[in-house]
Amino acid sequence: MSVNPRDSVLDIRRGEDIEAESLRIIDAEVPEPRPYAGAEWPVVRRMIHTTADFEMLQLVRFHPRAVEAGLSALAAGAVLVTDTEMARAGIPDRRMDKLGCQVRCLMRDAEVLELSRQLGCTRARAAVDFAVSRIKPDIYVIGNAPTALLRLLEHIEAGRAKPALVVGMPVGFVNAAESKALLLAQSAVPFIVIEGRKGGSALAASAVNALADLALARQAAAKA
Numbered sequence: 001m002s003v004n005p006r007d008s009v010l011d012i013r014r015g016e017d018i019e020a021e022s023l024r025i026i027d028a029e030v031p032e033p034r035p036y037a038g039a040e041w042p043v044v045r046r047m048i049h050t051t052a053d054f055e056m057l058q059l060v061r062f063h064p065r066a067v068e069a070g071l072s073a074l075a076a077g078a079v080l081v082t083d084t085e086m087a088r089a090g091i092p093d094r095r096m097d098k099l100g101c102q103v104r105c106l107m108r109d110a111e112v113l114e115l116s117r118q119l120g121c122t123r124a125r126a127a128v129d130f131a132v133s134r135i136k137p138d139i140y141v142i143g144n145a146p147t148a149l150l151r152l153l154e155h156i157e158a159g160r161a162k163p164a165l166v167v168g169m170p171v172g173f174v175n176a177a178e179s180k181a182l183l184l185a186q187s188a189v190p191f192i193v194i195e196g197r198k199g200g201s202a203l204a205a206s207a208v209n210a211l212a213d214l215a216l217a218r219q220a221a222a223k224a
Contacts, residue, residue: 019049023045026049027045029054030045030048035058036057038067039071040067042213042214043192043207046207046210046213047060047194047203049206051203056194059198060194060195061184061192061194062192063192066165066190066192067211067214069164069190070165070190070192070211071214071215071218072164074099074101074139074211074212075215075219077101078137079102079104079136079137079139080137080139080140081104081139081140082103083107083141083142083143083145083148084105084201085107086202087105087143087144087201087205090202090206091205091208091209095212095213095216096212099215099219103141105127106127106130106131106135107123112126112127115130122145122147124145124147125145125148127148128140128148132152132155132161138163138165139163139164139165139167139208140165140166140167141208142166142167142170142204143170143171143200143201143204144170144171144201146170146172146176148170149170149180149182156186162188162189164189164190165190166183166191167191167204167207168180168191168192169203169204171198171200171203173197176197177195180194181195
């Protein structure tokens with residue numbers, strides 16, 4: 001007897017209900033004890049929710065201070081710089097405004113474009129130079145460009161940059177895994193990393209959104 005696929009479709013129509021049911025399903029499919037404890041789990045769960053990729057359970061790495069450093073920076077009104085407009089758009093103002101945070105992407109900035117031309121380098125690399133010298137972001141959100149992460153690591157090693165958190169998730173086949181391995185190998189700044197080739201702007205943004213939700217919940221609890 002054939003089964004009608006419509007019989008398995010849940011009648012959930014509101015976006016917030018769909019999200020809640022998605023997170024419930026993820027929790028059910030990853031029973032305790034989970035590979036990530038405490039506040040790390042909501043971050044990884046959000047990344048799985050974004051991609052439906054349970055391989056995140058084996059690939060996400062946290063610096064020991066990553067979550068607390070990120071939460072403290074967001075609570076203090078952090079300036080975040082992303083390496084793509086997609087990542088910037090993926091971190092909505094409805095979260096950031098409540099925390100007093102600002103999210104910027106410099107890839108279309110006229111000074112960055114000119115700097116890229118003068119140096120003969122990628123816009124992503126030039127944007128990091130501009131950010132380090134002019135903006136000094138609290139959090140870097142890198143989901144696309146290994147050149148951005150490699151350049152940021154050079155600044156960190158030289159003592160020119162010490163952000164509160166680096167969300168390092170460049171994706172691809174050329175220097176993506178290698179740049180993240182270098183981020184994992186250093187201890188100067190906290191990080192959240194996806195090992196290997198996987199990553200992307202959506203994943204990087206989802207990690208920040210999860211931290212923002214945690215920071216807002218902590219803020220609300222303090223006011224209660």
